[in-house]
Amino acid sequence: MNVLDVLIIGAGQAGLAAAYYCKQRDLTFLILDGSKRIGDSWRNRYDSLVLFTQRNRDALPGLPFPGDQRGYPSKNEVAAYLKEYASHFSFPLQLETNVLKLEKRGGIFIVTTDRGEFHASAVIVATGAFQKPYIPIVKRARSAVSEIHSSQYKNPSQITPGNVLVVGSGNSAAQIAVELSSTRAVTLSLNKKVRFISNARLENRLTLLQKLGMLHAPRDSWLGKLMQRFSRNLIVGLELKNLIKTDRIVVRPEVKSVDHSKVIFKDHTTIHVACIIWATGFTPNMNWIAIDGATDSHNAPRHTSGISPVSGLYYIGQRWQRSVASELICGVGADADLIVRTLDKQLRRSN
């Protein structure tokens, strides 16, 4: 039986950053990913997606992000950069391999995939924080509108002609609502109060926070708690704010129910729509991990700074894994360094 030091599940930015540090430490490893090409999780997002982080914040350790460092890359540029990153460092990887089950027996991890079984002394789960599309349960009677989750949204041509309702208080909801508002009437359902920050102001804040060491402040420290408050309900870009001000986008509260084409909101107001886009986020989906203590009752990973209570098991790329930067490209390198250092020490101790 060929037992590797490490199996990395997921070849997105988090898995690749982990691979970089595994290679630096001469560990034997393999990255497994279900997609056809590196970068597909970015490619599959909506067509007009432009990052809110400048190119100088979009590099992984050891390879600069090409292009104007003060500009904002498209999602396809990020996908191309990740593909280049993997080939630049010649990482061992196997694509089109879906991991179906993770078990641990006799101190060895067994990874069952649709292309056979793999074994390793340690496993890094890098399957992304945005896993299972979440749509809230609302009362429905004979819904006659077309409905999609934001993860299925590509561009306006895909959306049924007529009024559209975008539901969600995050950046995806904001960007989709703005994009659709140039061709149709858009209503945005917000279930919380949002704050707006311009791209330039965000960049200045990020620079300042980095200088003060706050960008990587641990989530449970007082600085980390301050960062959680600062980053909550923040919409990047002022387009939505301006469109709301000029009544080009109408804001309504939470959706209470849908009846045929009529949507009823919490404040009892109603509208008729042709389509609803649920930009309501994602839930974790780690039900393929069959190891006691690895996940909680919501199928979310149990960990401290990415280190699982299960010896040899690590997570990377989780929201607020260690700090506000953990889910961003600019933060994943530091987290990967920490978990691979810990993993390496653990492997050396047990050898």
Ligand SMILES: Cc1cc2nc3c(=O)[nH]c(=O)nc-3n(C[C@H](O)[C@H](O)[C@H](O)COP(=O)(O)OP(=O)(O)OC[C@H]3O[C@@H](n4cnc5c(N)ncnc54)[C@H](O)[C@@H]3O)c2cc1C
């Ligand atoms: C709309 C949107 C905009 C964003 N904009 C920014 C931004 O501007 N700047 C920024 O820094 N961050 C941004 N982010 C956040 C973050 O950078 C991305 O979500 C990024 O894709 C996370 O990378 P990841 O490697 O953790 O996960 P992913 O990119 O999701 O990669 C996970 C990989 O795991 C694979 N996988 C999953 N399950 C399995 C399995 N069972 N078997 C095998 N393979 C599997 C997938 O195929 C995928 O390749 C944005 C996120 C979203 C959703």
